[in-house]
Amino acid sequence: MMQANQTKNRKSILIVDDEESIRQVMQNILEMEGYHIETASSADDARVRLEGNSFQLILSDINMPGESGLDLVRYVFDKYDNIAAIMVTAVDDPSLAEAMFEIGVYDYITKPISRSSVIISVKNALHRRELELSNKNYRDGLEKMVTDRTTSLQSLMHQLRETIDGVIQTIALTVETRDPYTAGHQRRVANLARAIAVEMKLSNESVEGTYLAGLIHDLGKISIPAEILSKPGRLTVNEFNLIKDHPRTGFDILKDIKFPWPIANLVLQHHERYDGSGYPNGISKDDILLEARIISVADVVEAIASHRPYRPSLGIDIALEEISKNAGITYDPDVTKICIELFKKKGFTF
Numbered sequence: 001m002m003q004a005n006q007t008k009n010r011k012s013i014l015i016v017d018d019e020e021s022i023r024q025v026m027q028n029i030l031e032m033e034g035y036h037i038e039t040a041s042s043a044d045d046a047r048v049r050l051e052g053n054s055f056q057l058i059l060s061d062i063n064m065p066g067e068s069g070l071d072l073v074r075y076v077f078d079k080y081d082n083i084a085a086i087m088v089t090a091v092d093d094p095s096l097a098e099a100m101f102e103i104g105v106y107d108y109i110t111k112p113i114s115r116s117s118v119i120i121s122v123k124n125a126l127h128r129r130e131l132e133l134s135n136k137n138y139r140d141g142l143e144k145m146v147t148d149r150t151t152s153l154q155s156l157m158h159q160l161r162e163t164i165d166g167v168i169q170t171i172a173l174t175v176e177t178r179d180p181y182t183a184g185h186q187r188r189v190a191n192l193a194r195a196i197a198v199e200m201k202l203s204n205e206s207v208e209g210t211y212l213a214g215l216i217h218d219l220g221k222i223s224i225p226a227e228i229l230s231k232p233g234r235l236t237v238n239e240f241n242l243i244k245d246h247p248r249t250g251f252d253i254l255k256d257i258k259f260p261w262p263i264a265n266l267v268l269q270h271h272e273r274y275d276g277s278g279y280p281n282g283i284s285k286d287d288i289l290l291e292a293r294i295i296s297v298a299d300v301v302e303a304i305a306s307h308r309p310y311r312p313s314l315g316i317d318i319a320l321e322e323i324s325k326n327a328g329i330t331y332d333p334d335v336t337k338i339c340i341e342l343f344k345k346k347g348f349t350f
């Protein structure tokens with residue numbers, strides 16, 4: 001019993017009524033129940049009491065000189081969190097009751113005041129307030145937990161992506177240090193391939209996959225002797241056959257890494273041709289991944305437009321002419337069209 005009273009003592013209730021006798025009666029009833037009570041004789045008086053005090057419940061008369069009890073309660077709901085309200089009224093009017101419930105009043109007590117109705121109504125209101133508060137806390141807690149977990153998952157994903165990017169950049173640099181003639185080739189191919197993928201409205205995922213695969217598409221060249229790679233002049237058939245192994249070698253190196261993109265397959269397919277005349281598998285059209293069709297066009301354009309060991313740059317116009325002439329034959333017609341537009345209309349440069 002002592003324990004129960006102590007708990008109840010913590011509940012503070014503000015009673016607002018212009019009639020002193022009513023205030024007194026209600027105060028007595030509720031103090032007997034162990035509540036802490038403050039009283040106010042008007043809405044203005046109530047505002048002063050509300051400042052700096054924390055009430056769990058306000059019990060307010062409706063009809064008072066000056067501001068009405070309903071306006072006071074509206075103000076309280078607006079300004080203070082988590083205060084429950086019960087109205088006290090001389091008339092039992094259902095339409096008034098509806099207006100009260102609409103603004104969030106829990107209950108109303110009609111005069112003359114009956115001890116049991118005050119106690120029941122107050123206990124109910126405080127109980128309902130507790131339930132609503134614990135519900136709200138639970139919801140807020142859940143929301144916060146979901147937000148926190150989502151944020152940490154996102155930052156983990158971001159870190160992971162950065163790690164993968166870093167690994168791929170490092171692989172790209174490794175290839176390029178062995179083969180100075182194609183230094184920068186992979187980066188430029190990756191940039192052009194990414195621009196084509198963006199223009200073709202591929203998903204962000206695919207755009208990134210295209211770019212990263214572009215960055216290491218010639219990885220397999222690390223197994224080709226450097227003197228063949230940098231040989232000026234024509235290659236022998238055997239030398240050319242060695243070079244043709246590089247997509248497969250790159251695939252073999254990458255195939256067991258679980259990238260979020262089909263990087264190994266894109267590397268494998270970057271010398272396949274639209275009409276099936278490419279290598280290593282001679283696959284054609286849609287059997288070649290779209291991102292690989294993009295990389296192969298970017299690869300050819302970059303290769304023709306830049307200096308090679310066996311010839312100087314032929315320039316971008318010759319490069320675009322080559323893909324234009326073979327659009328729909330060796331090169332995907334849509335990819336070719338977008339690539340040409342990028343250079344001729346959108347100002348793309350290497």
Ligand SMILES: [Fe+2]
Pocket residue numbers: 217218246270271299
């Ligand atoms: Fe290649």
